[in-house]
Amino acid sequence: MSDDLPEMRASDAERERIADVLRDALADGRLDLDEFQERLDSAYRARTRGELVPLVRDLPQHGEGDAAGKTGQLAKTGGQQNAPGPSLRKGRRWAERIGGTATSRWGLGVMGGFGRKGGWTVPRVFTGVGIMGGGELDLREARFEGRDVVIRCFTLMGGVSVTVPPGLGVEVRGIGIMGGFDSSADGLGDPDAPRVVITGLSVMGGISVVRKLPREEKRALRMERRERRELERRQRREERGLGRRPPRGGHGGPHGGHR
Known part of the structure; x- marks a missing residue:
């Protein structure tokens, strides 16, 4: 760059x-x-x-x-070039993941925990409460009831972990008292992606927000890595094989050999 x-x-x-x-x-x-x-x-x-x-x-x-x-x-061109998006990004297909009935609208963890992951449908407003406990929300494979989503987290001596995929728009607005809200995953998403606002209050606890690849993208990257390594190994074998071949015309001189 x-x-x-x-x-x-x-x-x-x-x-x-x-x-x-x-x-x-x-x-x-x-x-x-x-x-x-x-x-x-x-x-x-x-x-x-x-x-x-x-x-x-x-x-x-x-x-x-x-x-x-x-x-x-x-x-150099002032941003006028329109380049195609990455192949893995095309696989996200955000438009197909927006719409439907919410799976659940709240989660409660009191001296315990709650979890939402996999192909669940995130509501327009989700409320998570953790009291000496917490919860885990994984949005990597989720659907979204609407394009704009608010996740409200309230914790007392507990915490909530939110995992989001690359390309999803995220904004963290929460307040932490003797605790905190992790805003490291803040960022604009793909133009057609949902926008998730994470807000709330954490007292003597914390809310973590991290970006991770979906499992399918991880598998695709591992497969691509294996394919590239195999291709490199084949190329090296072919180069070694070419290096062992005798030159054409045998070992004689320029006039065909010794008399």
Whole structure:
């Protein structure tokens, strides 16, 4: 990615292209899953192009087809280039995940816990309460009752963990008293993605919000990594085989051999 115009505000398209570079690096084995997740979170939190640059500076750029290369071109052309989105992003199909009847509208954990995960339908307003307990909300494979969702979390000596996928718009507004709300996953999402506002109050507890890849995307990345490694192994075997072949014409001199 180019260092031109570092103070210019980053666009959603540029964040997604950086995310695509990071996915390629994970598939190549250049990043482990923890470092990939950390950089991906930073990409979605980035406000300017200058914040995006360090995330891919140590990763290879593959020319015109590479996401970082495309973002660099955007910096030079003023953002007029329209590039196709990453293949994994296309698999999210947000429009198909909006609509339907909410699975549940509240969760309660008193000296215990509650959980919502998998293909559940998130209501327009969900309320989670944890008193000396808490809950886990996983939105990676969820549907959404509407495009705008509010998750209200109230905890006393407890906590709630919210897991969101890349591309989902997230805004954290909660208040923590002797506790806190983690806003590290804050960020604009895909243009057609739902927007989730996480708010509430935490006393002597906390609310954590993290971005993680859906299981399908993780499997796709692992499969792509295996395929690339197998292709590299085949190429190395073929190169070694070519290197062992004798040159054409045998071992004789330029006139056909010795008399």
